[in-house]
Amino acid sequence: MRRGLLTAALATPAVAAQPWPRVAPDQAGFAPDLAERLDHGIRSGLLRGLHGVLLAREGRILLERYDDGPDEEWGRPLGQVAMGPETLHDLRSVTKSVVGLLYGIALARGQVPPPEAPLYAQFPEYPDLAADPARAGMRVEHALSMTMGLRWDESVPYLDARNSEIAMEQAPDRRRYVLEQPMVTPPGARWTYSGGATALLGRLITRGSGQTLPDYAREVLFGPLGITRFAWQGRDPGEESAASGLRLTLRDLARIGELVRQGGVAEGRQLVPAEWIAASTRPVIATGDGLQYGRHWFLGRDAPGAGPPQPWIGGFGNGGQRLWVMPAAGLTLAIFAGRYNAPDGWISPTRVWREIVLPNLRP
Structure with missing residues (x-):
């Protein structure tokens, strides 16, 4: 097996989180009444269920707001929660994008197989599945891009046992559940949203590193970023959900966005x-709804201010959890919300991005 095809990341000891510098919106190229516009949207009812909004430009916070509301912890109701800078909040499927970053670090360290490696060969505990010639063409890359070609359906609510991620979590063997699903398209032919793909990547990370996902993330990513408080939920200790279990503060989610915006660099370290x-x-x-998909990140284009459309990078999660990064404009927007399993949960965070943030960026 060929490993470590990327240049190894620098040694990354844990550091104290650097304080976020702040700047007024009009000093960062925005309309000065940005906060008032957000407040008006919330009071009018157009923006519903928001728990936190943090907008940064070039690493400086110009808008940060928290609103109390009913919340959950990986599906467990918490009741009314007082939100603030220190409040941990579900990322839900934004967790997938963080696991994508962890896979890149693990690859640089020679701990996981490269994208071109055969996927089923990485799970020799299932020789019956690996022997199926129809699955021989599946690569790790297909798990990274969610194009494995396996039957998978997360379109039904996550409260429904027919949802494939829920069925996976309830299965005696989660990895077998994913890998034994019927082939419905050739690998690489179609994008299918799949928490199962992320579960396989998480297993490759834990197997290669010999650590749990929380311990590995703490060592190679969170500690070096100064993230000291987080939680990672799962069915059992050591079986934390790679697809949806991570909880961070809003500022620390924004730190992840800033890391991506700067090409993997934080405080001068790669x-x-x-x-x-x-x-x-x-x-x-293509995802089929006007967006593109990379390796565990959504990709799109929107127009900031009066300028031409610019590419953005996004992590999306159930309930309205969002992380948008637009490198060309220097923007990072992190949003927490509590509209879990609501079909329209995506609307409010998208309005913040497209109707408040981008139009009010001055050219």
Whole structure:
């Protein structure tokens, strides 16, 4: 097996989180009443269920707001929660994008197989599945881009046992559940949103590193970024959900966005190989709703201010959890919300991005 094709990341000891510098919106190229516009949207009812909004430009915070509301912890109701800078919040499927970063770090360290490696060969505990010639063409790359070609359906609510991620979590063997699903398209032919793909990547990371996902993330990513408080939920200790289990503060989610915006660099240190960030944010396949997908990141284009459309990188999660990064404009927008399993949960965070942030960026 060929490993470590990327340049190894620099040694990354844990550091104290650097304080976020702040600047008034009009000093960062925005309309001065940006906060008032957000407040008006919330009071009018157009923006519903928001728990936190943090907008940064070139690493400086120009808008940060928290609103109390009912919340959950990986599906467990928490009741009314007082939100603030120190409040941990579900990322839900934004967790997938963080796991994508961890895979790039692990690859640089020679701990996981490269994208071109055969996927089923990495799971020799299932020889019956690996022997199926129809699955022989599946590569790790197909898990990274969610193009494995396996039957998978997360379109039904996550409260429904027919949802494939829920069925996976309830299965006696989660990896077998994913890998034994019927082939419905050739690998690489179609994008299918799949928490199962992320579960396989998480297993490769834990097997190669000999650590749990929380311990590995703490060592190679969170500690070096100054992230000291987080939680990672899962069915059992050591079986944390790679697809949806991570909880961070809003500022720390924004730190992840800033890391991506700067090509894997934080405080002058290359935490994630630049080659991996570039490959992860390069379009691989269309998602079918006007967006593209890379390696565990959504990709799109929107127009900031009166300028031409610029590419953005996004992590999306159930309930309205969002992370948008627009490198050309220097923007990072992190949003927490509590509209879990609501079909319209995507609307409010998208309005913040497209109707408040981007139109009010001055050319």
